[in-house]
Amino acid sequence: MKTSVGVCLVFSLALVGLGSAIKCYSCKDYSGTCSKIGNCYYDDACLSVYERGGDIHRQCIKYSECDHSTIAQKFPKIASFTFSCCASDLCNTGTMSLASHSVVGILVSLAFFWCCIL
Template sequence: MNTSLTIGLVFCLAMFSLGSALQCYKCSDYSGRCSNVQDCTYEDACLSLSERGGKTIRRCIRYTDCDNARLSQMFPAVSGFTYRCCSSNLCNSSPATMVSRSFLGVLASLLVFWWCML
């Protein structure tokens, strides 16, 4: 395959993914498994909030609301929690899911690179 065509294809795919809306998991459970996906606005981030008792809340949230004081106001029934806000697609999944997704992305990139070099 022609190198300039390969570079153009990679560039187009990168631009396409930049224009798409952020997607986050949306659920509230104890299992850590979540399959509901929510489309967010351009002002949003993905939230993963873990209660002290083991329940995890995942959803879109305004990026400006990602601080301890604001989250305490938004979730008054939650006495103790840790949280993480992120801004890439489906980044609020469980840690095991994130590792497998990252691995698959690297593997796919290596396969495309190898195929293009043939």
């Protein structure tokens, strides 16, 4: 019985961050000192678009739209760019964050589960 309660707790805690909305930096800058924060929707990711000239555009975007052709349509005035999408709070600071809410939730719940067993 104790094991089944622990397993349920692990899965419950792992799913805590899956349905929540994230926050992303939202600005266009050259220096990388963006401080404006936007609240995204639950199915959004944080986008960073790097122009060839050095400007960086940061904003929320639907995660399903994180592909080159869709971003090119959203930024038609930018001829050459690279981009990155990420899915954790304020991860579009310039380097892509590998940790997301779900990964952190899984790690915390696994640690909690092992503590309950021992």
